[in-house]
Amino acid sequence: MSAIRAIQAVRSGRIDSTRVRAVVRKEVTDYRRNRFVLGTMTVLPILFLANPIINIFTAPTNVSHTALDARVGSTMLFLLLVPVILPATIAATSIVNEREQGTLEPVLTTPVRSEELLIGKALAALIPAVTIAYTMLGIFLLMVKLFAHQQVADVTLEGPRILAQVLFIPLLAGWAIWAGLAVSVRANDVRVAQQLGTLASLPPLAITALMAFNVITPSFRVAVLFAVGLLLLDVLAYRLIAPMFDRERLITARRAK
Amino acid sequence: MTATMDDPVLVVDKLTKTFGSRTAYSDVSFSVGRGEVFGFLGPNGAGKTTTVRSLGTLITPTSGKATVAGLALTADNAVEIRKRIAIMTEAPGLYGRLSVTENLKYFVGLYHLSDGEQRIKKALDAVNLTDRAQDICSSLSKGLRQRVGLARTLLNDPEILFLDEPTSGLDPVAARGVHDLITGLRDRGVTIFFTTHRLAEAEALCDRVAILNTTLRTIGRPSELREQLFNRGLVVTTATPLADPARVFTGLPGVEGWEPDPAGGYRLAVSDPAVAAPEVVRALVHAEADVLSVGESRHSLEDVYLELVNEDVEANQR
Numbered sequence: 001m002s003a004i005r006a007i008q009a010v011r012s013g014r015i016d017s018t019r020v021r022a023v024v025r026k027e028v029t030d031y032r033r034n035r036f037v038l039g040t041m042t043v044l045p046i047l048f049l050a051n052p053i054i055n056i057f058t059a060p061t062n063v064s065h066t067a068l069d070a071r072v073g074s075t076m077l078f079l080l081l082v083p084v085i086l087p088a089t090i091a092a093t094s095i096v097n098e099r100e101q102g103t104l105e106p107v108l109t110t111p112v113r114s115e116e117l118l119i120g121k122a123l124a125a126l127i128p129a130v131t132i133a134y135t136m137l138g139i140f141l142l143m144v145k146l147f148a149h150q151q152v153a154d155v156t157l158e159g160p161r162i163l164a165q166v167l168f169i170p171l172l173a174g175w176a177i178w179a180g181l182a183v184s185v186r187a188n189d190v191r192v193a194q195q196l197g198t199l200a201s202l203p204p205l206a207i208t209a210l211m212a213f214n215v216i217t218p219s220f221r222v223a224v225l226f227a228v229g230l231l232l233l234d235v236l237a238y239r240l241i242a243p244m245f246d247r248e249r250l251i252t253a254r255r256a257k
Numbered sequence: 258m259t260a261t262m263d264d265p266v267l268v269v270d271k272l273t274k275t276f277g278s279r280t281a282y283s284d285v286s287f288s289v290g291r292g293e294v295f296g297f298l299g300p301n302g303a304g305k306t307t308t309v310r311s312l313g314t315l316i317t318p319t320s321g322k323a324t325v326a327g328l329a330l331t332a333d334n335a336v337e338i339r340k341r342i343a344i345m346t347e348a349p350g351l352y353g354r355l356s357v358t359e360n361l362k363y364f365v366g367l368y369h370l371s372d373g374e375q376r377i378k379k380a381l382d383a384v385n386l387t388d389r390a391q392d393i394c395s396s397l398s399k400g401l402r403q404r405v406g407l408a409r410t411l412l413n414d415p416e417i418l419f420l421d422e423p424t425s426g427l428d429p430v431a432a433r434g435v436h437d438l439i440t441g442l443r444d445r446g447v448t449i450f451f452t453t454h455r456l457a458e459a460e461a462l463c464d465r466v467a468i469l470n471t472t473l474r475t476i477g478r479p480s481e482l483r484e485q486l487f488n489r490g491l492v493v494t495t496a497t498p499l500a501d502p503a504r505v506f507t508g509l510p511g512v513e514g515w516e517p518d519p520a521g522g523y524r525l526a527v528s529d530p531a532v533a534a535p536e537v538v539r540a541l542v543h544a545e546a547d548v549l550s551v552g553e554s555r556h557s558l559e560d561v562y563l564e565l566v567n568e569d570v571e572a573n574q575r
């Protein structure tokens with residue numbers, strides 16, 4: 001019932017962009033002042049950029065093309081961890097946190113729709129995640145182009161590989177966010193939500209790993225097909241999560257304390 | 258008084274809410290007129306907050322009907338109802354890392370209101386917080402947070418304002434500020450539905466009050482409730498006890514009965530104090546009593562409340 005209503009809301013354009021923007025602005029202002037989130041946003045990218053760079057520069061060049069391919073693939077997989085883990089953590093805590101602070105109830109007294117609140121929170125997690133991930137990718141590719149061994153650079157800078165990376169970053173982040181929000185809507189405890197959220201965000205990464213390890217040969221076609229699959233998964237996830245947002249339960253359910 | 262019951266903005270009809278086997282409130286019916294200040298009283302756990310949440314579309318009643326600001330209380334009307342009302346929740350629920358203004362700005366956005374700056378300024382002014390506008394909310398005292406929560410409910414110019422214990426934790430001056438605000442809003446035609454444990458406050462502010470204890474125990478003007486529940490009476494105090502009170506009081510015109518007051522003096526049940534009082538004074542003078550005072554006994558709303566709630570406690574013990 002409410003699933004149908006949620007879909008109709010989006011279709012008929014009843015999503016009010018002013019409300020969505022208000023949510024995004026509030027979220028971003030709030031976590032820019034949150035040391036835990038800021039710390040995660042700084043430390044995680046540094047760690048997950050340092051590792052692939054070291055990995056690429058220490059790559060042996062006297063090996064077969066296939067071996068080099070696998071090495072580069074697994075290295076670049078690392079760059080996909082940040083756009084998954086970072087937004088998953090933010091999303092997984094975003095609603096259960098508000099419940100704990102008592103800020104959710106006043107918000108729900110306003111005309112804001114569940115979908116608007118969820119989309120706002122999703123965008124607020126997506127924007128920094130994608131920005132950071134693209135920056136990391138840019139730095140990585142630039143370093144490879146400028147300083148890596150020619151042979152390694154050739155394998156790394158293959159078109160399908162870069163396209164896959166560019167497409168997968170927002171799509172994987174999208175999945176991670178919906179998974180995180182789904183956990184956040186159901187969870188009664190912030191720390192449990194954080195752990196479950198990270199866990200739930202990882203499965204699609206496994207599919208991309210198949211490509212990274214050359215189980216599936218990366219090509220433009222495969223990259224685009226995977227991207228479309230991920231997109232469908234994201235849309236499906238959104239449609240499933242909006243009806244999970246049960247105002248009454250969120251306000252009255254006893255919290256595990 | 259500006260409230261008119263011909264034009265009710267809130268009609269509640271046999272509303273019930275249960276959580277599993279626990280009944281939060283049951284079979285509650287009442288209506289509130291436009292521009293009325295309506296007090297909702299009752300002991301802890303009586304169902305006041307749950308009622309406010311139900312009427313504010315936050316939770317779904319188990320059975321019964323209601324009309325809020327002219328709209329039937331249904332899931333389809335929820336968004337429209339929320340546009341027309343505002344609720345100050347029991348806990349103010351502010352974002353601690355945001356400033357007072359930033360908190361209010363968020364709500365201006367959620368209500369999709371134009372001229373937000375103007376509205377924020379007006380709301381802060383109404384609760385006397387203009388000089389704290391840039392303060393970060395986590396640094397505010399409990400009472401100041403409460404006032405930010407109140408300012409937040411003024412942003413959308415609601416038709417009905419629900420206030421869940423708006424003065425709990427406020428100092429007397431700040432509480433008086435809230436009272437003035439409520440009176441001011443009433444004069445502008447806003448309907449105010451508020452819960453409180455401060456009975457003197459309810460008595461002073463409310464056009465009508467309801468006392469809830471899971472079911473609605475009574476509803477009416479504070480003065481009516483006093484009269485319904487308590488006989489009218491006179492209180493007589495004397496410097497020394499009367500030698501023979503029965504001889505003094507029995508048979509006086511208008512006096513229906515008497516009893517010694519445990520606090521000293523005598524309580525007389527009378528049909529009309531205006532008739533009985535002069536007779537009583539004459540009789541006391543005649544008996545050469547050392548009269549300190551003769552006055553009409555005043556029952557407060559608190560007496561009404563305690564009487565009704567204690568009845569429930571006793572009924573439960575049986």
Ligand SMILES: Nc1ncnc2c1ncn2[C@@H]1O[C@H](COP(=O)(O)OP(=O)(O)OP(=O)(O)O)[C@@H](O)[C@H]1O
Nearest residue numbers: 252253276279281300301302303304305306307308
């Ligand atoms: N989610 C819930 N699950 C079970 N029982 C609940 C739930 N929410 C409220 N109740 C119960 O419903 C009853 C009414 O609670 P409510 O909060 O409405 O009381 P109240 O009149 O606001 O009390 P107070 O004066 O303490 O604020 C209480 O017995 C409470 O324990």
Ligand SMILES: [Mg+2]
Nearest residue numbers: 305306307347
């Ligand atoms: Mg309450």
